[in-house]
Amino acid sequence: MNWLTISERTAEQMQPIVDGSAQAFQCCSDGASVYEALNYHRGYHLVAEGKTQTYSVEAKNAELRHYLARLVKHTRCFSRSLEALRGAIALFIDCWNRRQLHKLKYPRYNYSLIDFLPLVN
Numbered sequence: 001m002n003w004l005t006i007s008e009r010t011a012e013q014m015q016p017i018v019d020g021s022a023q024a025f026q027c028c029s030d031g032a033s034v035y036e037a038l039n040y041h042r043g044y045h046l047v048a049e050g051k052t053q054t055y056s057v058e059a060k061n062a063e064l065r066h067y068l069a070r071l072v073k074h075t076r077c078f079s080r081s082l083e084a085l086r087g088a089i090a091l092f093i094d095c096w097n098r099r100q101l102h103k104l105k106y107p108r109y110n111y112s113l114i115d116f117l118p119l120v121n
């Protein structure tokens with residue numbers, strides 16, 4: 001999974017996301033005009049009608065908003081700097097991935113996301 005925090009959806013800021021993404025035959029998005037200017041090296045861009053092709057991305061966004069209050073719309077929680085936001089997202093993704101791998105290995109055991117925080121001395 002590739003992610004970046006950006007301040008605007010411009011071609012200059014979005015192209016590194018496309019460049020670092022996993023190889024795919026097609027990339028689906030909303031109808032924002034910025035996607036037409038991007039270079040999809042390995043596939044092509046498809047504007048999704050409705051949520052049929054973007055539901056998994058929307059589910060990941062919902063998970064982020066659920067666990068990170070600073071990403072919820074209309075909240076008093078916020079990051080004072082872009083670096084703090086990047087750090088919070090990176091930590092969440094690391095813990096999430098560790099938990100998902102653990103769930104594959106031990107499907108009978110249910111662990112909280114906090115159980116996968118790295119230990120800090």
